[in-house]
Amino acid sequence: MASLVLLLFEALHPEDADLAAGMPASCAHVLQGETAVRGSKREVMRSSRRSSPEIRKDGGVMEEEEKLPEMRESGKTYGIWRRACATSTRRHSPATSGKTTDNVMPLQRMKLQRNLEVWKMGVVNYLEALKLQERLAADRKVGKIPDTVLSLQHPPTYTLGKRQTYHNLLVSKDDLKTMGAELHCTERGGDITFHGPQQAILYPIISLRDIGFGARNYVEGLESTMIDLASLYGVRAHPGKAGETGVWVGNRKIGAIGVRISSGITSHGLAFNIDPDLKYFEHIVPCGILDKGVTH
Amino acid sequence: MASRLLWASRAASYLRISAFHRGFSSVVKDLKYADTHEWVKVDGTSATIGITDHAQDHLGDVVYVELPDVGIAVEQGKNFGAVESVKATSDINSPVSGEVVEVNTELSSSPGLVNASPYDKGWIIKVQMKDAGELNSLMDSEKYVKFC
Numbered sequence: 001m002a003s004l005v006l007l008l009f010e011a012l013h014p015e016d017a018d019l020a021a022g023m024p025a026s027c028a029h030v031l032q033g034e035t036a037v038r039g040s041k042r043e044v045m046r047s048s049r050r051s052s053p054e055i056r057k058d059g060g061v062m063e064e065e066e067k068l069p070e071m072r073e074s075g076k077t078y079g080i081w082r083r084a085c086a087t088s089t090r091r092h093s094p095a096t097s098g099k100t101t102d103n104v105m106p107l108q109r110m111k112l113q114r115n116l117e118v119w120k121m122g123v124v125n126y127l128e129a130l131k132l133q134e135r136l137a138a139d140r141k142v143g144k145i146p147d148t149v150l151s152l153q154h155p156p157t158y159t160l161g162k163r164q165t166y167h168n169l170l171v172s173k174d175d176l177k178t179m180g181a182e183l184h185c186t187e188r189g190g191d192i193t194f195h196g197p198q199q200a201i202l203y204p205i206i207s208l209r210d211i212g213f214g215a216r217n218y219v220e221g222l223e224s225t226m227i228d229l230a231s232l233y234g235v236r237a238h239p240g241k242a243g244e245t246g247v248w249v250g251n252r253k254i255g256a257i258g259v260r261i262s263s264g265i266t267s268h269g270l271a272f273n274i275d276p277d278l279k280y281f282e283h284i285v286p287c288g289i290l291d292k293g294v295t296h
Numbered sequence: 297m298a299s300r301l302l303w304a305s306r307a308a309s310y311l312r313i314s315a316f317h318r319g320f321s322s323v324v325k326d327l328k329y330a331d332t333h334e335w336v337k338v339d340g341t342s343a344t345i346g347i348t349d350h351a352q353d354h355l356g357d358v359v360y361v362e363l364p365d366v367g368i369a370v371e372q373g374k375n376f377g378a379v380e381s382v383k384a385t386s387d388i389n390s391p392v393s394g395e396v397v398e399v400n401t402e403l404s405s406s407p408g409l410v411n412a413s414p415y416d417k418g419w420i421i422k423v424q425m426k427d428a429g430e431l432n433s434l435m436d437s438e439k440y441v442k443f444c
Contacts, residue, residue: 262375
């Protein structure tokens with residue numbers, strides 16, 4: 001679990017240039033020596049494609065073929081793979097950029113290893129991200145892909161959970177159009193919330209059955225990831241009281257969670273307020289909790 | 297010893313630190329169990345289905361149960377509804393195939409019954425079974441205890 005937390009934490013790293021000024025280099029040290037857990041022959045299939053173009057740091061739009069090796073080599077993500085490999089001899093060779101990477105572990109190597117693929121996407125429309133998650137979750141269920149995390153942002157979007165708590169939306173649908181925001185219903189847990197630019201969103205598509213986690217452990221893990229990240233920036237965040245899932249600073253929420261678990265595979269995930277426009281939250285009762293506010 | 301374990305896990309959850317897993321989820325004999333942690337109680341061709349104590353413990357406090365409509369067909373291994381807890385919705389799979397004849401409407405107003413009484417008042421649906429042979433692929437209570 002610790003390694004998952006750290007990998008999630010790493011995925012929040014601002015390779016997305018517009019999100020944050022830059023993680024202190026000290027955070028890299030926390031990744032050392034982390035190799036937990038799993039043993040088996042793993043093959044990382046590179047056939048899945050992302051649905052929206054990734055914006056390169058210099059502003060150009062990346063071509064499909066360029067994306068994967070660049071992801072591999074970009075700063076800290078590459079750093080993770082290297083450190084996770086430290087205690088076992090051959091996993092994938094970083095020099096094979098541009099080639100399809102096969103993480104085939106010889107059967108006699110009984111070291112336990114977990115793969116996590118991190119997709120750093122820019123601003124992605126909610127529905128497109130949803131379709132991508134469904135496809136990835138189906139692939140993950142049959143074992144075609146390893147555990148995957150999508151790291152992205154959304155344009156202004158309000159979303160409802162499975163309970164469809166429309167009563168917590170305080171404006172009409174026409175007003176939403178004027179604001180330029182969309183509204184979507186989803187199958188995730190949780191109440192109504194808002195997503196927008198400058199809010200870091202992570203969608204881990206992982207198999208909880210493989211790690212023996214239940215919903216509660218997983219959600220607590222997501223909460224600790226956000227708390228750890230906040231503490232790196234000197235923000236003292238804490239999990240909510242019983243029944244109030246999420247990450248709070250005092251009385252206000254800085255991180256929200258809404259997850260769907262289907263056949264042991266997770267989709268949806270967490271949203272962490274870095275610097276979104278908080279005015280959008282005034283149009284809803286966030287997460288259905290009446291007397292608490294939101295912060296960033 | 298047991299009370300000390302109980303105190304320790306209560307203290308751990310108060311302090312919000314991870315605790316060792318309490319290995320003593322209860323299991324009821326005479327029920328059949330699926331590897332996705334649902335139980336089924338057979339009465340002739342009628343089957344009552346719910347989730348196990350292990351499952352409700354791993355889920356956390358249930359706040360919402362999505363029930364199927366009466367008359368819907370369910371299939372072994374396929375999902376028929378969902379439970380929501382701690383902002384996570386988890387699918388529930390049916391251990392047998394058949395037609396839904398009754399759903400536990402109490403759960404709409406008291407979803408916590410799933411946590412408090414997972415084998416009794418927290419039952420979820422009743423199904424008219426299509427094929428009793430499917431029960432052979434399920435685990436009995438001893439196998440399920442080992443599985444957990």
